[in-house]
Amino acid sequence: xxxxxxxxxxxxxxxxxxxxxxxxxxxxxxxxxxxxxxxxxxxxxxxxxxxxxxxxxxxxxxxxxxxxxxxxxxxxxxxxxxxxxxxxxxxxxxxxxxxxxxxxxxxxxxxxxxxxxxxxxxxxxxxxxxxxxxxxxxxxxxxxxxxxxxxxxxxxxxxxxxxxxxxxxxxxxxxxxxxxxxxxxxxxxxxxxxxxxxxxxxxxxxxxxxxxxxxxxxxxxxxxxxxxxxxxxxxxxxxxxxxxxxxxxxxxxxxxxxxxxxxxxxxxxxxxxxxxxx
Amino acid sequence: xxxxxxxxxxxxxxxxxxxxxxxxxxxxxxxxxxxxxxxxxxxxxxxxxxxxxxxxxxxxxxxxxxxxxxxxxxxxxxxxxxxxxxxxxxxxxxxxxxxxxxxxxxxxxxxxxxxxxxxxxxxxxxxxxxxxxxxxxxxxxxxxxxxxxxxxxxxxxxxxxxxxxxxxxxxxxxxxxxxxxxxxxxxxxxxxxxxxxxxxxxxxxxxxxxxxxxxxxxxxxxxxxxxxxxxxxxxxxxxxxxxxxxxxxxxxxxxxxxxxxxxxxxxxxxxxxxxxxxxxxxxxxxxxxxxxxxxxxxxxxxxxxxxxxxxxxxxxxxxxxxxxxxxxxxxxxxxxxxxxxxxx
Numbered sequence: 001x002x003x004x005x006x007x008x009x010x011x012x013x014x015x016x017x018x019x020x021x022x023x024x025x026x027x028x029x030x031x032x033x034x035x036x037x038x039x040x041x042x043x044x045x046x047x048x049x050x051x052x053x054x055x056x057x058x059x060x061x062x063x064x065x066x067x068x069x070x071x072x073x074x075x076x077x078x079x080x081x082x083x084x085x086x087x088x089x090x091x092x093x094x095x096x097x098x099x100x101x102x103x104x105x106x107x108x109x110x111x112x113x114x115x116x117x118x119x120x121x122x123x124x125x126x127x128x129x130x131x132x133x134x135x136x137x138x139x140x141x142x143x144x145x146x147x148x149x150x151x152x153x154x155x156x157x158x159x160x161x162x163x164x165x166x167x168x169x170x171x172x173x174x175x176x177x178x179x180x181x182x183x184x185x186x187x188x189x190x191x192x193x194x195x196x197x198x199x200x201x202x203x204x205x206x207x208x209x210x211x212x213x214x215x216x217x218x219x220x221x222x223x224x225x226x227x228x229x230x231x232x233x234x235x236x237x238x239x240x241x242x243x244x245x246x247x248x249x250x251x252x253x254x255x256x257x258x259x260x261x262x263x264x265x266x267x268x269x270x271x272x273x274x275x276x277x278x
Numbered sequence: 279x280x281x282x283x284x285x286x287x288x289x290x291x292x293x294x295x296x297x298x299x300x301x302x303x304x305x306x307x308x309x310x311x312x313x314x315x316x317x318x319x320x321x322x323x324x325x326x327x328x329x330x331x332x333x334x335x336x337x338x339x340x341x342x343x344x345x346x347x348x349x350x351x352x353x354x355x356x357x358x359x360x361x362x363x364x365x366x367x368x369x370x371x372x373x374x375x376x377x378x379x380x381x382x383x384x385x386x387x388x389x390x391x392x393x394x395x396x397x398x399x400x401x402x403x404x405x406x407x408x409x410x411x412x413x414x415x416x417x418x419x420x421x422x423x424x425x426x427x428x429x430x431x432x433x434x435x436x437x438x439x440x441x442x443x444x445x446x447x448x449x450x451x452x453x454x455x456x457x458x459x460x461x462x463x464x465x466x467x468x469x470x471x472x473x474x475x476x477x478x479x480x481x482x483x484x485x486x487x488x489x490x491x492x493x494x495x496x497x498x499x500x501x502x503x504x505x506x507x508x509x510x511x512x513x514x515x516x517x518x519x520x521x522x523x524x525x526x527x528x529x530x531x532x533x534x535x536x537x538x539x540x541x542x543x544x545x546x547x548x549x550x551x552x553x554x555x556x557x558x559x560x561x562x563x564x565x566x567x568x569x570x571x572x573x574x575x576x577x578x579x580x581x582x583x584x585x586x587x588x589x590x591x592x593x594x595x596x597x598x599x600x601x602x603x604x605x606x607x608x609x610x611x612x613x614x615x616x617x618x619x620x621x622x
Contacts, residue, residue, distance in 0.1 A: 097290065177360040180327040183347035184354045185425055186377025195373075199364045 050251040058251035067236040075216035078155035079209040082163035090164045094171035120225025150226040159212035170204025210267045279303040285333035294485045304459045308472040311482030317465040321431045325354050338428040353427030357434040359418040361406040368402040374425040412443030432464040481505045506544035512591040513545040528586040533616050540621040549618035550592040555609035564613040
């Protein structure tokens with residue numbers, strides 16, 4: 001037993017020595033260091049520049065709190081809407097083959113690819129009086145321009161692909177045979193979804209929701225077209241920067257980054273748990 | 279009873295073509311065929327989990343063609359067991375009870391009997407992810423049988439098991455079938471499963487049925503060259519028969535009483551006997567040849583022998599090979615008993 005353990009240790013040490021001699025290993029390490037520095041240095045610099053007093057003062061600023069809260073609420077609403085409408089679509093894409101599936105998948109990915117101000121302009125173009133949908137929305141009292149509804153619409157638009165793609169991958173991981181067996185045991189399609197598919201896919205749905213929310217929290221380009229006011233956190237940071245300069249925008253940015261960090265921490269926790277469960 | 283009439287299923291790159299099959303009440307029936315022949319697709323069509331393009335499926339006298347899977351009364355056990363990984367063993371077995379109104383005291387008692395019969399009592403609280411292959415297969419079987427299905431579909435249930443578990447589960451299937459009299463349709467590509475469990479079998483090839491018959495018939499009297507090759511008749515050779523003489527290429531073998539339109543001769547490798555050239559031990563009708571390859575498989579060796587331009591595949595014990603000092607390139611005499619030549 002101890003001899004086997006000893007051999008393993010020798011082999012592992014040998015592998016490490018070989019790895020250390022491998023020039024590709026050092027190339028990869030150097031590239032990794034550059035990338036990590038590229039991401040971290042500006043962020044750390046920005047987060048360490050504001051004084052504690054400035055951060056405290058920012059936290060007391062009602063406008064800042066209101067904007068961060070609005071960012072979280074609208075992004076959360078976008079995640080919930082994505083969950084309700086995106087889950088059936090993700091299931092359809094994961095489970096069924098049909099003509100035009102690739103086109104549908106490309107359409108879902110469009111919001112990732114197109115410039116985000118264009119998203120705002122596109123949404124506004126259907127929400128105006130010149131468009132039947134816009135006239136219908138106005139008839140039932142839905143306003144897009146400069147409203148929370150408009151914010152939620154635009155954040156759902158940009159966050160939806162992240163939710164659908166994550167949940168689709170989650171459904172695809174579940175063997176269809178589990179659903180077949182469930183049906184053969186007497187469960188209807190609905191009962192099978194709630195008793196088999198959902199318990200196995202909920203973690204992907206939570207991760208998808210967090211990704212959608214994180215994407216929505218960070219959105220600026222589309223938001224600024226549709227609703228400069230009420231002001232979400234990225235717009236407030238932009239306004240502080242243009243009106244007062246770098247020093248006044250940094251504390252708000254720090255608080256937004258901390259909120260985003262919590263979101264990504266949650267994301268990692270759920271991702272790690274999934275791997276542990278597997 | 280399962281009756282499949284003119285079943286057609288179309289998938290991208292593959293289709294089932296007008297499959298007709300009938301599994302009698304209480305029969306253990308095997309579907310055999312190479313990978314990709316459509317065996318599992320037939321099973322899943324009976325279970326109702328694939329969309330069929332045409333045909334009719336009758337289970338226990340009831341036309342189930344248009345019924346959803348949950349109303350067919352069909353149990354299915356997959357090769358990978360398809361146990362619900364988020365549920366314990368007990369909850370896996372109980373999964374279907376509520377839908378069949380078997381959550382009654384009598385239903386639960388029957389379920390307990392099944393659990394005891396399958397030796398699962400000590401595993402009930404375990405997670406299914408911690409079970410061995412044999413245990414998983416027993417849980418999958420208990421789950422399928424707990425709802426008292428009218429027919430049981432088995433999709434290669436033994437192929438992923440270790441040999442020791444395979445024999446155990448095979449015995450279990452045999453005794454359960456004997457005790458319950460359940461109609462069973464099993465997909466397999468293992469001849470041992472077919473021989474030891476099934477009364478009848480069908481051979482599938484590329485989405486259509488090549489032959490249906492008793493297991494013995496299918497293995498001894500294949501109707502097509504494909505079935506002959508599939509059931510292990512490694513020598514499937516184009517022939518013609520004239521006046522009791524069988525012509526294989528330039529070889530002529532006496533087949534007294536045989537006449538008619540035969541296109542192939544199928545010969546099992548173990549039915550081709552070899553002796554070193556010049557040996558007196560070979561009977562009349564032997565013909566000369568030369569060993570072209572020898573592939574040692576441990577206890578036995580596979581040989582190819584060329585005789586008058588025809589390549590024969592044969593096997594012999596490695597000990598016999600050594601005793602006769604047979605080597606590649608050596609001249610030999612071949613003998614085939616006419617009774618061992620199956621004409622197609």
